[in-house]
Amino acid sequence: MSEINHVGLWNRCLEIIRDNVPEQTYKTWFLPIIPLKYEDKTLVVQVPSQFFYEFLEDKFVDLLRKTLYKVIGEGTKLMYNVMVDKSSRKTVDLESTQRTIIPLKQVMDKRIPQIPVPELDPHLNPEYNFETFIEGYSNKLSRSVAEAVALNPAKTIFNPLFLYGASGVGKTHLANAIGTKIKELYPEKRVLYVSAHLFQVQYTDSVRNNTTNDFINFYQTIDILIIDDIQEFAGVTKTQNTFFHIFNHLHQNGKQLILTSDRAPVLLQGMEERLITRFKWGMVAELEKPTVELRKNILRNKIHRDGLQFPQEVIDYIAENVGDSVRDLEGIVISIMAHSTIYNKEIDLELTQRIVRKVVNSESKAVTVDEIINTVCKHFGLETATIHTKSRKREVVQARQIAMYLAKNYTDFSTAKIGALIGHKDHATVLHACKTIKELKEVDKSFRAEIDEIQSALKKQN
Numbered sequence: 001m002s003e004i005n006h007v008g009l010w011n012r013c014l015e016i017i018r019d020n021v022p023e024q025t026y027k028t029w030f031l032p033i034i035p036l037k038y039e040d041k042t043l044v045v046q047v048p049s050q051f052f053y054e055f056l057e058d059k060f061v062d063l064l065r066k067t068l069y070k071v072i073g074e075g076t077k078l079m080y081n082v083m084v085d086k087s088s089r090k091t092v093d094l095e096s097t098q099r100t101i102i103p104l105k106q107v108m109d110k111r112i113p114q115i116p117v118p119e120l121d122p123h124l125n126p127e128y129n130f131e132t133f134i135e136g137y138s139n140k141l142s143r144s145v146a147e148a149v150a151l152n153p154a155k156t157i158f159n160p161l162f163l164y165g166a167s168g169v170g171k172t173h174l175a176n177a178i179g180t181k182i183k184e185l186y187p188e189k190r191v192l193y194v195s196a197h198l199f200q201v202q203y204t205d206s207v208r209n210n211t212t213n214d215f216i217n218f219y220q221t222i223d224i225l226i227i228d229d230i231q232e233f234a235g236v237t238k239t240q241n242t243f244f245h246i247f248n249h250l251h252q253n254g255k256q257l258i259l260t261s262d263r264a265p266v267l268l269q270g271m272e273e274r275l276i277t278r279f280k281w282g283m284v285a286e287l288e289k290p291t292v293e294l295r296k297n298i299l300r301n302k303i304h305r306d307g308l309q310f311p312q313e314v315i316d317y318i319a320e321n322v323g324d325s326v327r328d329l330e331g332i333v334i335s336i337m338a339h340s341t342i343y344n345k346e347i348d349l350e351l352t353q354r355i356v357r358k359v360v361n362s363e364s365k366a367v368t369v370d371e372i373i374n375t376v377c378k379h380f381g382l383e384t385a386t387i388h389t390k391s392r393k394r395e396v397v398q399a400r401q402i403a404m405y406l407a408k409n410y411t412d413f414s415t416a417k418i419g420a421l422i423g424h425k426d427h428a429t430v431l432h433a434c435k436t437i438k439e440l441k442e443v444d445k446s447f448r449a450e451i452d453e454i455q456s457a458l459k460k461q462n
């Protein structure tokens, strides 16, 4: 079929789809799809990211199938060409309804691999690599040590490499990145990623089946052993004992060990002292909680990779209000996309604030309008009472408008209520104030910085 035909076919599909989904959904999820070819009863379309593909498959697979059957014919297949790396324009082809990304932990086979094991699936997540791991102040040290280990496994002094940090700071990602890089550079090396939990299940099974020797022999054949969440060994003495022997064997034979934990070795209660001592033999590196700057970079990168577009103020808001765990940031992005699609709403600050408020800060003290007025007045060196006067002085008008804007963002009050609490104004004045401040923020960098300063001061009190 000629190019006109696959484009023409897809355009006819689009007409049907457009009638069946809200306009915003159509624009977000269907317009970016590019038809590539139609042959062997299969329509191949290009989508901008893996996330995009998964979302389509999750939410619109029925609509797509029915539309294709109607326009092209019963049994027509859909194939996605997924852009996985925009810079190199690398793509992969995935069939519709065939899910490929299954969480690693679910894929892992609980059985103990038999020996001899000619080929070993390292059970690495290829998405967790150094290219997708964004560097920032909080992970700089860990990242550079990880890279050194990846370049020269077991040849640096970083053996074992013990990565620790709070939940969601990137330990699993970084540990996988090491494994992936080693596989790239040294394909013959036997790399294995395993969660401490799975290791323990395998061990327990081996005891039950009387195959503990096989279990130990298998692990002793590994060149690079990555064990995630080692804190889970706490209190399970027999597993610890077995791991101790495997650890010693590998270390003595010049193999690399990479361990992750949610706390530093000294804080691993319920872990044998001889193991804790070994964990400290090499390098103990902390992944700290991500800074605001790193959070912004991670968000920008994720949104870009997913082929999405979020306004800058939305990215700033998420990064400033969702702290600590990168996993939470990713969850928020997905929630926003889903809300925007399902409720047919633009991705804007208001939608983002509603979603973020539901996910975070539920325990932190709510900001009151009085606090906002006090903070704004203090910032501009004004008496708080002046804000409620009829003064039309420029600085008073602006302070009042900023207070209204912040009250709209930080509280659930209606515009009418905010007007009543700030200067006894009506709801139209509040709406106008919010619009004015929003527009000023967009065009005036120093004004934006002032608002940021006021917001930080406000947050410090809460």
Ligand SMILES: Nc1ncnc2c1ncn2[C@@H]1O[C@H](COP(=O)(O)OP(=O)(O)OP(=O)(O)O)[C@@H](O)[C@H]1O
Residues within 6 Å of the ligand: 128, 132, 133, 134, 135, 139, 165, 166, 167, 168, 169, 170, 171, 172, 173, 174, 262, 298, 326, 327, 330
């Ligand atoms: N610096 C980073 N750059 C890009 N993505 C990151 C970064 N740090 C974390 N992430 C992402 O955040 C999510 C959570 O990271 P990860 O699972 O590695 O955290 P963790 O520290 O192992 O958490 P847990 O202890 O709960 O298992 C992953 O999707 C990961 O890709």
